[in-house]
Amino acid sequence: MEAHEIQKAFINIYGQPDLLVRSPARINLIGEHTDYNGGYVLPAAINKETYFAISGNGTRTCNVYSTYFDETATFDLDNIQPSDKSWANYIIGAVDQIQKKGYDVQGFNIVFGGNIPIGAGLSSSASVECGLIFSVNELFSLGIDPLEIIKMGQKAENEFVGVQCGIMDQFINVMGKKDNALRLDCRSLEHYYFPLKLDDYCIMLCNSRVSHSLATSAYNTRKEECFRGVEVIKAHYPEVESLRDVKLTMLQHLLSELGEDVFNRCEFVIEENLRVLESCEQLQKGDLAGFGKNLYDSHYGLALKYKVSCPELDFLIGFTINKPQIVGARMMGGGFGGCSINIVEKAYKDEFAQAISDAYQQRFEIKPEIYEVASAAGTSELFISEHINN
Numbered sequence: 298m299e300a301h302e303i304q305k306a307f308i309n310i311y312g313q314p315d316l317l318v319r320s321p322a323r324i325n326l327i328g329e330h331t332d333y334n335g336g337y338v339l340p341a342a343i344n345k346e347t348y349f350a351i352s353g354n355g356t357r358t359c360n361v362y363s364t365y366f367d368e369t370a371t372f373d374l375d376n377i378q379p380s381d382k383s384w385a386n387y388i389i390g391a392v393d394q395i396q397k398k399g400y401d402v403q404g405f406n407i408v409f410g411g412n413i414p415i416g417a418g419l420s421s422s423a424s425v426e427c428g429l430i431f432s433v434n435e436l437f438s439l440g441i442d443p444l445e446i447i448k449m450g451q452k453a454e455n456e457f458v459g460v461q462c463g464i465m466d467q468f469i470n471v472m473g474k475k476d477n478a479l480r481l482d483c484r485s486l487e488h489y490y491f492p493l494k495l496d497d498y499c500i501m502l503c504n505s506r507v508s509h510s511l512a513t514s515a516y517n518t519r520k521e522e523c524f525r526g527v528e529v530i531k532a533h534y535p536e537v538e539s540l541r542d543v544k545l546t547m548l549q550h551l552l553s554e555l556g557e558d559v560f561n562r563c564e565f566v567i568e569e570n571l572r573v574l575e576s577c578e579q580l581q582k583g584d585l586a587g588f589g590k591n592l593y594d595s596h597y598g599l600a601l602k603y604k605v606s607c608p609e610l611d612f613l614i615g616f617t618i619n620k621p622q623i624v625g626a627r628m629m630g631g632g633f634g635g636c637s638i639n640i641v642e643k644a645y646k647d648e649f650a651q652a653i654s655d656a657y658q659q660r661f662e663i664k665p666e667i668y669e670v671a672s673a674a675g676t677s678e679l680f681i682s683e684h685i686n687n
């Protein structure tokens with residue numbers, strides 16, 4: 298659904314909204330599972346979005362309708378409880394954070410939905426959390442600054458949804474810039490933008506349309522494994538705060554103490570951080586071949602050392618190998634399903650979409666979805682058209 302359709306759905310239930318907001322999905326070019334390890338990431342907001350139409354209702358009740366799920370949820374601002382509708386918890390959890398920070402939220406009616414594929418690893422969750430906080434902030438002039446929106450969105454996911462995610466998704470949702478990627482240091486939150494110029498190439502996502510059930514529990518386990526690794530390393534190198542401070546040479550002689558699994562997780566994160574830094578230089582120099590190699594290395598690390606890939610994603614990446622029109626590909630996001638990211642020659646994109654779709658369908662009997670995406674601005678207010686009515 299597009300913005301005007303969300304506005305229309307709102308009008309049908311409540312009349313004209315006071316505010317219309319767009320909140321983007323994200324890609325991550327490289328730097329996976331590095332954010333909660335105090336490392337570097339390289340995401341961009343993209344032109345797939347959730348839209349919110351919202352008005353105050355003068356009560357202490359919030360009425361939420363999601364076109365993504367075609368369901369309504371209602372909750373009381375004075376008695377915040379998790380909902381049995383899991384989608385509603387992204388909204389309720391975000392409101393809970395705003396209230397916990399002492400901001401005076403009033404009752405509202407809201408309709409939200411959009412065109413982000415759900416469960417595809419494009420962070421529809423951060424788009425809902427941060428988009429909701431942005432909307433409520435604007436509607437009631439609460440004065441919450443962008444960094445606070447980011448942190449509240451992350452906390453909503455940690456505390457209400459139960460995923461111990463890092464800060465990447467919420468950060469890029471709020472701070473994204475059209476035509477730019479953003480390099481973020483997830484420890485200091487220092488960041489800089491650079492133009493995402495791929496010349497004759499474009500970014501294509503292949504949505505595997507699988508979302509394996511262990512995604513949340515395995516995500517939290519990976520995080521615990523990395524933190525356990527840091528504790529062991531710290532005993533030898535007290536200056537180490539996170540894996541970002543560890544050199545591969547420091548890790549090497551700790552294999553028996555760490556155990557193979559934790560060693561592999563740590564090694565992947567250390568190597569991935571180095572790949573982000575190198576990739577930024579390569580992209581700035583226009584070295585797409587070098588960048589592409591880093592994408593493949595990232596995928597192999599995620600599959601073999603971090604163990605967050607799955608047969609469907611490995612197939613999608615395997616399909617791209619030795620094709621001169623594709624410079625690089627890898628799984629993207631938390632893993633166990635969702636999308637792969639592919640850097641594909643523009644002239645080959647239609648042929649690529651057809652060929653990979655046919656091959657995947659033949660192998661798994663699932664029709665994948667293929668999207669070309671472009672970078673977009675972070676969450677922002679949209680113009681409300683007075684001409685839309687029911």
Ligand code: GAF
Pocket residue numbers: 328329330331332333420462463464465466630631632
């Ligand atoms: C998910 C999380 F939400 C992010 O914080 C990040 O850890 C990512 O997985 C993996 O890089 O999107």
